[in-house]
Structures are given as structure tokens and as C-alpha cells.
Amino acid sequence: MATLAPDVLQGRGALPAGRDTRVVVLSGAGISAESGLPTFRGDGGLWEGMRPEEVATPEAFRRDPALVWRFYEARRRALDAAVPNAAHRALVDLERALTPGSFALITQNVDDLHQRAGSQTVFPMHGELRKVRCTACGAFEERREELPALPTCDCGAVLRPHVVWFGETPLFLDRITPLLRRAQVFLVVGTSGHVYPAAGFIFEARAAGAWTVGVNVEEAEADWAYDAFHLGKAGSVLPELVRGWLKALLVIEMQEALRPHDGVTRGEATPGGAS
Numbered sequence: 001m002a003t004l005a006p007d008v009l010q011g012r013g014a015l016p017a018g019r020d021t022r023v024v025v026l027s028g029a030g031i032s033a034e035s036g037l038p039t040f041r042g043d044g045g046l047w048e049g050m051r052p053e054e055v056a057t058p059e060a061f062r063r064d065p066a067l068v069w070r071f072y073e074a075r076r077r078a079l080d081a082a083v084p085n086a087a088h089r090a091l092v093d094l095e096r097a098l099t100p101g102s103f104a105l106i107t108q109n110v111d112d113l114h115q116r117a118g119s120q121t122v123f124p125m126h127g128e129l130r131k132v133r134c135t136a137c138g139a140f141e142e143r144r145e146e147l148p149a150l151p152t153c154d155c156g157a158v159l160r161p162h163v164v165w166f167g168e169t170p171l172f173l174d175r176i177t178p179l180l181r182r183a184q185v186f187l188v189v190g191t192s193g194h195v196y197p198a199a200g201f202i203f204e205a206r207a208a209g210a211w212t213v214g215v216n217v218e219e220a221e222a223d224w225a226y227d228a229f230h231l232g233k234a235g236s237v238l239p240e241l242v243r244g245w246l247k248a249l250l251v252i253e254m255q256e257a258l259r260p261h262d263g264v265t266r267g268e269a270t271p272g273g274a275s
């Protein structure tokens with residue numbers, strides 16, 4: 001496989017470059033910040049002045065489902081006003097440029113901005129705000145409209161948001177584990193790395209040999225785990241990064257196309273096929 005040694009190269013090896021390079025992305029709340037959706041941690045974050053246990057655990061829902069629904073319904077309504085930004089769109093460009101099956105996007109985000117931007121292979125491991133499921137019969141559906149204070153299922157039981165709460169197992173882990181093992185490039189965008197298992201994915205992908213890249217407005221705590229780290233807003237950095245990769249791919253493809261092929265040389269040396 002061809003490799004690139006771009007100026008971002010800081011560590012081991014080089015960035016594998018080809019349309020069949022297996023690229024896995026992990027995104028977090030930071031990628032949607034420029035779409036106006038608050039992150040969880042830090043100033044103005046959703047968890048500021050609030051303990052996640054108050055609204056994001058099965059116990060909280062059992063204790064006070066209406067309170068939990070108030071929190072999630074406000075976030076569902078915030079989605080109506082938000083639109084995908086340049087970072088979401090850059091990941092769509094990357095997916096489209098690669099061979100089908102080479103790209104996968106794991107997101108911790110429960111917003112639908114990756115999907116609305118046009119990403120096809122998305123694993124929303126913490127669930128999806130637009131969906132609800134029944135706490136009794138398991139019925140599951142997309143509900144975009146404003147919901148009553150305590151929405152109920154046709155079977156009469158209370159509905160819950162289709163999101164993963166603390167203490168629950170994230171979704172798609174059976175699909176994600178093999179992706180991490182096969183990834184050649186692992187790109188982490190806009191996540192603080194505080195919540196496991198997602199926070200451990202970079203170590204798994206790196207141990208399996210992936211070239212690791214980070215994009216964040218803050219330095220990563222586990223900075224040693226990144227082969228390249230881009231400090232800045234996802235909406236500015238990611239489009240530039242993807243444009244750079246795609247341009248480099250084109251250059252490699254042009255060089256390949258211009259390289260003399262063995263068959264042509266042999267053909268010229270043996271006109272008429274005589275030997």
C-alpha cells in the first residue's frame with residue numbers, strides 16, 4: 001500500500017493512502033458544537049451544574065421519568081434548530097471518496113447531524129435522540145414531533161428515550177470491535193475521552209496498528225496515543241484535513257497512472273508477439 005508522509009506526520013510509520021484504506025472515525029459532542037449543540041463537559045456544557053446521575057441513568061428514570069423526559073425533550077427540540085456543519089460534511093466527502101466498505105463512523109452523539117449530513121455507515125453507540133422505545137414491550141420507533149411530558153406506548157407502558165444511560169451497555173459493540181481491529185487510520189474528533197468504552201477505542205485501534213489522528217480544541221490527555229494531533233475547531237480543521245488527504249490520493253493515483261507498465265514494455269520489445 002502507498003503511504004503518505006505529510007507534514008502532520010509526527011510519529012510512527014506513515015498515513016496509509018489508498019481508496020481502500022480502512023478509515024474509522026470516532027466523534028463526540030465537539031463535532032456538533034459549531035452547529036450550536038452544547039457539549040457535556042466544560043463551561044456551558046450540559047453537565048455543568050448537574051450530575052449526570054440525575055437524568056442519565058436507569059435509576060433516575062425510575063425515580064422521576066418526567067424529569068428525565070424534560071431534559072431529553074429539550075435536547076430533541078434543540079435538534080430542530082441545528083444543522084450539520086462543515087466537519088460533518090467533510091466526513092461525508094471522505095466516505096464518498098473511499099471504496100465502499102472502507103469507511104465507518106462511530107459516534108457517541110445522539111444528535112442526527114452525521115446522518116442528516118449524508119454519512120452512510122454510522123454507528124450511534126450512545127443511541128439516537130429522535131427515537132423512543134417502550135419500557136415494557138420493546139416497541140421502537142422514530143418520533144420527531146414534540147412529545148407529551150410522559151409519553152406512552154400503544155401498550156400503555158411508558159416510553160423512554162432511545163439513548164444509552166450510564167450503567168447501560170453501548171450499542172453496536174459487536175460491530176465496533178472488529179472495526180477497531182482492522183482500522184488502518186483511526187480519527188478521533190471532538191471527544192474529551194472521559195467515557196468508556198469509547199475512550200479506550202484509540203488504544204485498541206493503535207495496538208492493532210492503526211495510524212491515529214486527533215482533532216480537538218484542547219490537547220488530548222493521552223497525547224502519546226496520537227500519531228498526529230490537530231488543535232482547532234472541527235469545522236475548520238476537518239475540511240482542510242480531508243481535502244489534504246483527498247488531494248494526496250489523487251496525486252498518488254496520477255503517479256500510478258503515469259508509471260510505465262510492465263506489459264507495455266514487453267509488448268514493445270516483442271512486436272507481433274514473436275519471441
Ligand code: OAD
Nearest residue numbers: 028029030033039040041108190191192216217218233234
Ligand atoms: P464532552 O463534552 O465530554 O467533550 C467534548 C469535547 O469536544 C472536548 O474535548 C472539547 O474540547 C471538544 N470540542 C469542543 N468544541 C469543539 C470544536 N468546535 N471542535 C473540536 N472539538 C471541540 O463530550 P463527549 O466526549 O462526546 O454520554 O462525551 C462523551 C459522553 O459523555 C457522551 O456521549 C455522553 C456524555 O456523558 C452519555 O450520555 C452516555
